[in-house]
Each structure stands twice: as C-alpha cells, then as structure tokens.
Amino acid sequence: MVTFLLAAPWPSLQAQSNGVLTVAPPARLAIKRDATAELSLKAELQAGFHVNSNSPGDDYLIPLKLTWNKEPLEAEQVNYPKPQMEKLGFSPNPVSVYTGTFEIVTRFKAPPTASPGMAFMNGKLRYQACNNKECLPPRTVDVRVTLDIQ
Amino acid sequence: MLWSGCSKATQKTAAQNSKFEQAPDFKLQDANGQAVRLSDYRGKVVLLDFWATWCGPCKIEIPWFMDFEKEFKDRGFAVLGVSMDEEGWKVVKPYVASMKMNYRVLLGNDEVSGKYGGLDSLPTTLLIDRQGRIASKHIGITGGKEDFKNAIVELLDAHSAGGYVPARGALALLTSPK
Numbered sequence: 001m002v003t004f005l006l007a008a009p010w011p012s013l014q015a016q017s018n019g020v021l022t023v024a025p026p027a028r029l030a031i032k033r034d035a036t037a038e039l040s041l042k043a044e045l046q047a048g049f050h051v052n053s054n055s056p057g058d059d060y061l062i063p064l065k066l067t068w069n070k071e072p073l074e075a076e077q078v079n080y081p082k083p084q085m086e087k088l089g090f091s092p093n094p095v096s097v098y099t100g101t102f103e104i105v106t107r108f109k110a111p112p113t114a115s116p117g118m119a120f121m122n123g124k125l126r127y128q129a130c131n132n133k134e135c136l137p138p139r140t141v142d143v144r145v146t147l148d149i150q
Numbered sequence: 151m152l153w154s155g156c157s158k159a160t161q162k163t164a165a166q167n168s169k170f171e172q173a174p175d176f177k178l179q180d181a182n183g184q185a186v187r188l189s190d191y192r193g194k195v196v197l198l199d200f201w202a203t204w205c206g207p208c209k210i211e212i213p214w215f216m217d218f219e220k221e222f223k224d225r226g227f228a229v230l231g232v233s234m235d236e237e238g239w240k241v242v243k244p245y246v247a248s249m250k251m252n253y254r255v256l257l258g259n260d261e262v263s264g265k266y267g268g269l270d271s272l273p274t275t276l277l278i279d280r281q282g283r284i285a286s287k288h289i290g291i292t293g294g295k296e297d298f299k300n301a302i303v304e305l306l307d308a309h310s311a312g313g314y315v316p317a318r319g320a321l322a323l324l325t326s327p328k
Contacts, residue, residue, distance in 0.1 A: 060203045060245060090206035128204055134271040134290030135205040137234070 018139045020046035020129050029121070030148040034112040036076065039145060041066065041104045043125065049136075050097040051127040053083035057096050062128035062138050066104050069122045072115070072147065073108040080104055089132065110149055119147040170283040173198070173276065174265035178232065178256040181243055186256055188230070189282065195222075195305040196278040197229045197298070200258065200269050203245040204235070207291045208273040212249055214295040218302060219253040225306050226280065229253035232262065234269060279305050 016023045024042040031037040045051060052061045068075040081102045085094035108121070123143040129136045173196075175189045188196070199215060201208035212231075219229045233242045233255060246255050263269045266276075275288040277298075285305055288298075 060241070061206075062204045088206055090209040095206070130206055131290075132207070133292065134207055134273070135202070136271060137202075137269075138204070138236070 016141045016143060018141045019136055020049045021051065021125075021127055021139070021141060023125060023141050023143055026143065026145045028146045028148060029108070030150060031073065031108060031110045032150045033110050033114050033116070036107055036109045039106050039108060041106065041125070041143060042101065043098075043104065044101045045099060045129065047100075048131045049129045050084075050086065050099045050131070051129045053096040053098055054080040055083075055096060057093070058091065061095070062126075064098065065126045066106065066143075067124050067126075068106065068108075072119045072149065073110055073121050075106050075123075076109050077107045078104060079107070114149050116149050119149055121145040121147055170279075170285070173278045173282055173284050174262075175282075176262045176265060178258065178262060180254055180256050181239060181246065186230075186254065188278075191228055191230070191278075192282050193226065193280050195227045195280055195302060196276075197227070197302065198276045198278055199229065199231045200234055200263075200266065200272055200274040201231055202234045202272050203241050205272045209249075210291060211273055211275070212251060214298060216250070216252050217295075218299065222302060222306065227302060227306060231255040232258040234258045234263065234272060277301055277305060279308070 015025055022044045024044070026039060026041055029037055029039050051064050054064050056063055064080065066078050066080075068078075081098065081104065083096040083098055086097050086099075088095050104125075106123075121144070123145075125141045125143055126138060127141070128138040173188060175187060177185055177187045180186050188198070197215060197218060199208075199211065201212070215229045215231070218227065231251065231253060235241050235257075238257060242255065242257065258269075266274065271289050273288075273290065275298075277285045277288075279285045286301060
C-alpha cells in the first residue's frame with residue numbers, strides 16, 4: 001500500500017469562502033486504487049477572529065468539523081492541527097481555538113473497485129467564528145477536490 | 151446609526167424625534183410554550199438581547215442582564231433574551247438552567263432575525279423605550295455593564311419626566327460603531 005502526498009502546482013477550483021473563513025483551492029489528488037493518499041486543506045481566517053477547534057472543551061461551543069461524502073473515496077482519518085489555548089473573557093478556562101492560517105489533513109483510501117480517471121470528492125467545513133466582542137453564526141464552506149484515480 | 155444627530159435630539163422627546171424607530175413586533179414562544187409578543191411589553195422599558203449558547207461574548211453579558219432584571223423589574227423594566235440557537239430548546243433549556251437566568255428567554259427564528267436586520271453578529275442588544283421605540287442598538291460588546299445601566303436608568307427616569315429626553319452621554323455609548 002502506497003501513500004502519496006501531492007501538492008500539484010495547479011489549483012483544481014477557486015478558493016471557497018463563507019464569512020470570515022476562506023479555504024484555499026485544494027491540490028489535485030492522485031491516488032491509486034486500493035491505496036491511500038493525504039490531502040491538505042488550507043484555511044485562512046480573517047484577522048482578529050478565531051474559530052473553535054475540533055475539540056473546544058465546552059459542550060456549548062461549536063467545533064470545527066470537516067466532513068466528506070462517502071464516495072468515490074473513503075475518508076479514513078481527518079487530522080486537525082494542534083490548537084491554541086486562548087484565555088477568553090467568557091470562560092474561566094482557556095478555550096481551544098484556531099486563528100490565522102491552519103491546515104487540516106485528510107487521509108483518503110481509494111477502494112479497489114474505484115473507477116480509474118478523473119472524479120471529484122466533495123466535503124463540508126463547518127465552523128463558528130468569534131472575535132473578542134462578537135460571534136458570527138455557524139457557517140459551512142463547501143470543499144471540492146479533483147481526483148485522479150489511477 | 152440610530153444616534154446620529156444625538157446632540158440635537160437632546161432637546162426633543164422621543165415622540166417628537168423621527169429618528170426613533172419602532173421596534174418590530176414579533177411573536178415567539180418561551181420555554182413553557184407560551185406565546186410572547188414584544189408588544190405585550192408596551193409601557194415597559196425592555197432590554198432585548200439576541201444571543202446564543204455558543205456565543206462567548208453573550209455569556210459575559212448575561213449576568214449583567216440578570217442583575218438589571220433583579221434591580222429594575224419593579225420600575226417597569228424587563229429583559230427579553232431571544233436565543234438564536236438552531237438546535238432549539240434542547241440546548242437552550244440546560245444553558246438557561248446552568249446560568250440561572252432570571253429573565254424570560256424566547257426561541258428566535260429566521261422571521262424575527264429578518265425583522266431585526268439579519269442578526270449577523272451576536273450578541274445584538276436593543277434598548278426599547280416604553281413606547282416600543284428603539285432607543286439604542288448594541289452589536290457585540292462595545293460598552294460595559296455601567297453603560298447599559300446608565301442607559302436603562304435614563305429611559306426609566308424619562309417616564310416620570312413625562313417624556314424621553316436623552317442625555318448626551320450614556321445612551322450614545324451603547325451605539326455600535328458599525
């Protein structure tokens with residue numbers, strides 16, 4: 001089983017944005033059938049804002065969550081970056097957040113029965129952003145990756 | 151900005167001042183399923199707070215509003231908290247209980263959000279005078295507890311003075327810079 005980490009020089013799509021978070025166009029992902037490959041998704045937050053991490057440590061806070069469709073690849077694992085622990089005015093304990101630019105890496109597996117050729121993998125990145133004075137409603141950014149299944 | 155031209159308004163009552171918008175009426179349900187209209191509160195000064203359980207800055211203000219409810223409710227004042235949580239009462243009720251919120255909480259919807267300009271940021275807090283007019287709008291935390299308190303007292307005192315005569319300071323502090 002071979003793992004590829006590709007950073008193709010050409011973007012597959014336009015950057016996707018919804019509110020204060022923008023997702024850079026993901027690289028085209030080449031993957032062999034019955035193999036795995038990793039895709040890095042780069043997100044950028046508007047200055048002054050933070051989003052809760054994937055595990056904010058407070059049941060009421062909305063976590064960052066990247067989800068993928070079940071086909072044509074299987075998303076085996078989503079790895080979120082290490083969060084920052086920020087002391088915010090509303091919480092006695094530091095809150096786990098992301099700021100600035102961060103990357104989420106997904107490990108995909110191509111089923112042995114996958115059809116070779118070009119295909120697309122669609123996902124959604126849900127987030128909820130705040131600054132130190134206000135919060136924005138939860139939003140979702142649609143993500144689309146171009147696949148080259150070999 | 152609602153308070154542009156504030157210094158000129160100091161010589162006018164709210165009734166005379168065309169800049170005061172009427173707060174849009176709405177009908178929402180409280181935690182007991184009882185229908186509540188904003189217009190039910192006509193004659194009272196109302197602090198209308200749009201908030202959500204996932205909103206950290208909202209959590210800072212809630213204890214302030216609980217104090218105001220306790221201190222001023224006998225003077226014709228009420229706090230109305232409108233939760234904009236999409237998940238509804240299943241998340242709002244436990245939160246209200248954990249915070250020991252002593253004022254009435256309603257569940258918001260898209261209709262009320264639209265009436266109040268979309269509510270793109272929370273908290274969004276309005277002070278509404280006894281005639282149901284918006285005296286100030288506060289988006290995010292732009293002031294402190296004392297600023298709110300001074301503005302509430304000013305609105306409450308206006309009743310006994312026979313009309314609303316805003317001072318140059320306190321209420322303007324609550325106006326969002328947006």
